[in-house]
Every structure is written in structure tokens, then in C-alpha cells.
Amino acid sequence: MSTNTTEQAVLTERRDGVLVITLNRPHVRNAIDQALADAVDAALTLLEDDPGLDVGILTGAGGHFCSGMDLKAFPSEGVPRVADRGLAGLTRARRSKPVIAAVEGAAVAGGFELVLACDLVAAARTAFFALPEVARGLVASEGGAIRLPRRLPHHLAMELLLTASPLPAADAARHGLVNQLTDEGEALDGALALAARIRANSPQAVRITRRVVNATGGFDDHAAFTVQDPLTAPVFRTDAAAEGTRAFCEKRPPAWTS
Known part of the structure; x- marks a missing residue:
């Protein structure tokens, strides 16, 4: 500290x-x-x-x-x-x-x-x-x-x-x-x-989630998905996504690196 x-x-x-x-x-x-x-x-x-x-x-x-x-x-x-x-x-x-x-x-x-x-x-x-x-x-x-x-x-x-x-x-x-x-x-x-x-959660996923919320406020669903998808698509290919899903399957806490 x-x-x-x-x-x-x-x-x-x-x-x-x-x-x-x-x-x-x-x-x-x-x-x-x-x-x-x-x-x-x-x-x-x-x-x-x-x-x-x-x-x-x-x-x-x-x-x-x-x-x-x-x-x-x-x-x-x-x-x-x-x-x-x-x-x-x-x-x-x-x-x-x-x-x-x-x-x-x-x-x-x-x-x-x-x-x-x-x-x-x-x-x-x-x-x-x-x-x-x-x-x-x-x-x-x-x-x-x-x-x-x-x-x-x-x-x-x-x-x-x-x-x-x-x-x-x-x-x-x-x-x-x-x-x-x-x-x-x-x-x-x-x-x-x-x-x-x-x-306790993925720092990258937290940041992208915040960005989606702030970027889509006031939009209808169609427009919101149009804005959201380019932001979220890369997340599913990250090491964090692989680690999070693997940790769930192995019943252990994830070890986030980013």
C-alpha cells in the first residue's frame, strides 16, 4: 500500500x-x-x-x-x-x-x-x-x-x-x-x-462491457448490436476468454493475465 x-x-x-x-x-x-x-x-x-x-x-x-x-x-x-x-x-x-x-x-x-x-x-x-x-x-x-x-x-x-x-x-x-x-x-x-x-473478473472483459454500455445508450436493439459487435467480437478470441472458460470447466478460479 x-x-x-x-x-x-x-x-x-x-x-x-x-x-x-x-x-x-x-x-x-x-x-x-x-x-x-x-x-x-x-x-x-x-x-x-x-x-x-x-x-x-x-x-x-x-x-x-x-x-x-x-x-x-x-x-x-x-x-x-x-x-x-x-x-x-x-x-x-x-x-x-x-x-x-x-x-x-x-x-x-x-x-x-x-x-x-x-x-x-x-x-x-x-x-x-x-x-x-x-x-x-x-x-x-x-x-x-x-x-x-x-x-x-x-x-x-x-x-x-x-x-x-x-x-x-x-x-x-x-x-x-x-x-x-x-x-x-x-x-x-x-x-x-x-x-x-x-x-475477480477479466479486466479486459470489464473494460469492454463498460464501453458497450456507454456506446449503446439510447439506441434501439438493431443499432445497439451494430455498435456492440465490433467491440465484443475480438474478446472471444483472447487468452482471457480461453482461460475463463477453461477455469470454469476445471472448477477453479481463473488466473487473469490482462
Whole structure:
């Protein structure tokens, strides 16, 4: 296990093929300024580029996930996007490896949009989510208004978007927005358990499955298969496919090499 604290706005820690990325501005509930955004982007780039890392976990220090954009920095910095990758280099990024949100306390505004950009979510029962942009004269433009109606029943999503009301984690879990509901202080442990379950599978197959899901959203079946098949056909000829099927027949865990 190694820790990098060079950039204090964000801490990174390796845990057996998992990169834990911690937003580290607890005095402002991990609000996102440009420095934090750039540091998250750098951590996500490390996750993508390092073949020894399979899964990322995004979490926050000090008992909260993220309170969104730093409104005090907004007049001088604007929205803390990174190039074409969106808020904190995540909300519009094209990633190949799964990222899990581990949520304690508040995941609000841009913080909730970071959660919506992740693949899975572990959250403490005391956590809550909200998109209060309309109450600030703003719009949830980094994925909130786009992704939330796809993840929740339409009228519930509209209630959150138009009234700025919070959504408790237990309610989010009932509607399928949270994969793992934990006791307070245990969201990271829940995310690590999800990561271990992902890492038990072929890393290549996981990446291609993510790509298919993201590439075919909103398509009808015919169009979706047309997009999917060129992505998945090579997988069936890989060493991983041979190893996975052989391990099943031999009743043993597979030994993945890629």
C-alpha cells in the first residue's frame, strides 16, 4: 500500500489494484476549485495509464463527499472543468476503467454530478444527494440534468432538479441509485468490497462491457448490436476468454493475465 500526498487537495492510495482518490478540502466539504479539479484529473489519468490498476474509488475527506463547485472561487475561476473532460476531469471523460463513488455526508451539486459520472455507488445511510443549482441561479450542467432522469423515475428526478430538495441515501438505494448501503463511516469499505468483486473478473472483459454500455445508450436493439459487435467480437478470441472458460470447466478460479 502506498500513499501520495504531493498534491494535498487530492490524496491517492493504491490498494491491491485499486486506486483510492480522496478529495481533501474538508474545511469546505471538499468543494471543487481548479486546483482540486486538476488533481482529480491527474489521478484519473494515473488510473487509466497504469496497467497495475483496475478500479478507481472516488471519496471525500472529513465525513463528506463533495459540496460541489467552490462558489467563492467561481467569480475568478469559473466552472472548474479540465479540458474536454468536464468537471474535475470526470463528468465528460471517456474512461475505460470503472470508478466507484464512496459517499459519506453530502454529495451536493457538482459533487452529486461526480457521483452520477461513476459506475457504481457505495453510500452511508446518513449520506444525502442534492442538485440545488436552481436555488443559486445556476443549472446542473455537468451531467445532473442529463443523467439523473436516466437513473431515477422521471417525476422524482424532476422534483430534485426543480425544487433543489435533497435525496437521502436510503431512498436513493431503494430507487437503484446506490449499489451498497453501509453504516456511517463505512462507505469506503463498501466501495472496496465492490471493487474486489469487479477485480475477480477479466479486466479486459470489464473494460469492454463498460464501453458497450456507454456506446449503446439510447439506441434501439438493431443499432445497439451494430455498435456492440465490433467491440465484443475480438474478446472471444483472447487468452482471457480461453482461460475463463477453461477455469470454469476445471472448477477453479481463473488466473487473469490482462
